[in-house]
Amino acid sequence: MSADGVSARIVCVLLCEDDEQLGDRVADGLRTAGFTVDLTRTLTDAAQQCGTRPYDCLVVDRGLPDGDGLELVRRQRESGDHTPALLITARDSPADRSEGYAGGVDDFLAKPFSLSELAGRVRALCAPRRSPPSPPLTVGDLVVDRLRRRVRRAGVLLTMTTREFSALELLAARAGTLVSAAEIAVVCGDAAVDQVIAKLDRKLGPPRILHASAAGYLLHA
Structure with missing residues (x-):
């Protein structure tokens, strides 16, 4: 088992990136790093996929063909789902980050980025909390x-x-x-x-x- 406890279990990631070449490259990179990845291209498909299975992390682009990827995170938070979410985006100004945090985003990665850094951030987001889990x-x-x-x-x-x-x-x-x-x-x-x-x-x-x-x-x- 790794020190962070993540590599000892299968971590499922929902990736939403409409750029075909970048999306395939990121998905392959995350899989190589040991993650299970479902790749979607639109906000609609990502939202539908969230309803079919639980994920350990959402990795979402902001500029999607049918809307802003941040909207997916907002919807998840409003429904009570607090799955960790990371935005990959070219929009990385302080105002954009503030808007993202207000919408429930946990982390950002500005384009262009390295696949190793993305994998590391996803792994950190999915690491078990150090405090004892709260029973239901x-x-x-x-x-x-x-x-x-x-x-x-x-x-x-x-x-x-x-x-x-x-x-x-x-x-x-x-x-x-x-x-x-x-x-x-x-x-x-x-x-x-x-x-x-x-x-x-x-x-x-x-x-x-x-x-x-x-x-x-x-x-x-």
Whole structure:
């Protein structure tokens, strides 16, 4: 096993690059470095591919024929998927980087780049966290997977925005205890906590496990 723990397992990468020659070269380079790679050419195909299997890392070009590759990362983050994402782009100004980080990107690599550096960055993004993994939170038939940031109820995967997941994670961690609106506002970064809770309640579905009162909110099976 390697020191970072990555080479001991198969790392699956979704690569989205519309330049045929560059895309093939990058895909071959990553495969040579030991990664499994699915190569797509458009934003639409990449989004569809994300729905078919889990990936360990997204490597996405910004200038795609049908849109900005950053939009793929934004959509993944809004759905509660926090798969590490790296943008390969010629747009590398401070403003572009700020926009990317705001959209949920983890790392950037400016064109032109070396394949060895790309492989190293992907490996670093996929390395296990040094802190112990957080076990899933279970409240009745609700499972909040804090490591993968996914939510299931009765085995069904629920789509959550980042704010909704953060609020639910807090409520699940303190299940059976009232949590104030002020506390939820801190973690979800939204003053309209009642709206976040209302959307959560609808997504969780029946039977109701999220209860509201003047004193705060309670998650209880």
